[in-house]
Amino acid sequence: MSYKIALLPGDGVGGDVLEAAKGVLDAIGFEAEYIYGDIGWEFWKKEGNPLPDRTIDLLKSTDCCLFGAITSKPKDEAAAELAPELRDKGFVYSSPIVGLRQLFGLHTNLRPCKAYAGNPLNLRDDIDLVVFRENTEGLYAGVEWHPVPENVRVAFDSHPKMKRFGDVANEDLAISTRIFSRNGCRAILRSAFEYAKKHGYPTVTVAEKPNVIRETSGLMVREARAMVKEYAGIELWETNIDAMCMWLVKNPQDYGVLVSSNMFGDILSDLAAQIVGGLGFACAGNIGDNYAVFEPTHGSAPKYVGQNKVNPIATIRSAKMMLDYLGETAWAAKIEAAVARTIREGRLQTYDMGGTTTTSEMAEAIATAAKEA
Ligand code: IPM
Ligand code: MG
Secondary structure (H helix, E strand, C coil): CCEEEEEEEECCCHHHHHHHHHHHHHHCCCCEEEEECCCCHHHHHHHCCCCCHHHHHHHHCCCEEEEEECCCCCHHHHHHCCCHHHCCCCCCCCCHHHHHHHHCCCCEEEEEEECCCCCCCECCCCCEEEEEEECCCEHHHCCEECCCCHHHHHHHHCCHHHHHHCCCCHHHCCEECCECCHHHHHHHHHHHHHHHHHHCCCEEEEEECCCCCCCHHHHHHHHHHHHHCCCCCCEEEEEEHHHHHHHHHHCHHHCCEEEECHHHHHHHHHHHHHCECCHHHCEEEEECCCCEEEEECCCCCHHHCCCCCCCCHHHHHHHHHHHHHCCCHHHHHHHHHHHHHHHHHCCCCEHHHCCCECHHHHHHHHHHHHHHC
């Protein structure tokens, strides 16, 4: 069967790492129709929209998407880079990858963090974690205000804890909400428990902060306690997010599947990535019920553009996750074996690993190893 796959290079080194991963897919003989699409900073500057409608239509016509990297800047800096004729027209920048996750209901951000034998950057060699990050709600839902409109202010003032802010003017207040839905909590927990069951992990750890953020973190933890009853043989561990960060540095080998909300999961997955080599190895799948976008966790690294320097392994592993999603597990296993072998042999190391291997040399070596796998 031939697949239709959207390729979105995005910004900075996104294009380089995407081509590197495509090279590996081509080398193993995986056949697909690839269609390139527009996303990112260039389109924000030119069109006032980093996620053009044509790109959304393109994604809707494909089986899934492989994505490079994106530059995201805060509101005012973004506004300053808009083409002069687009300024003061009401365009507001928001991250296109966060937008894609919400638009396509990609509720699960799956981020495997495994220590490959021979990687000099491993904190320990026996780490095998998978972070499940809720991907469409929470603090990144985008429900926020500054200044706070009067009708919103009135609603907030009905909460007794707002009394302390009674003297603060609306224009001196900024509010970002943390919204969890029961279904949103269940969707990410379901993904985490199902993964633990399928891959034989004995524990699922929910990392939240219900002792302080009682309502939202509380909902997530209560739903986790209800759901674990459906999974005989899997234990639910509950850890506060701050302590989780400490445990991940202290005893990472004790953990398997971690599950958290959007922002905590964002932070936790960078930490988890670093203990197994850093963002150069960190792959991700944004997975919903009907569509999925695979991407390296790293950003667009503008200072390395055009230098053929960054580590392509994060994107190559994301392509491997894409093959798993498509059910092409035999091909996925070839890429996994090739990555593991190339790291284990240790001849090639990109700059982040302390070496001088280029993006394309690393990708070509993995492609050759995948053909032999
Ligand atoms: C990630 C990134 C993104 C996020 C940014 C680029 C918007 O940090 O995928 O982890 O916060 O989700
Ligand atoms: Mg992040």
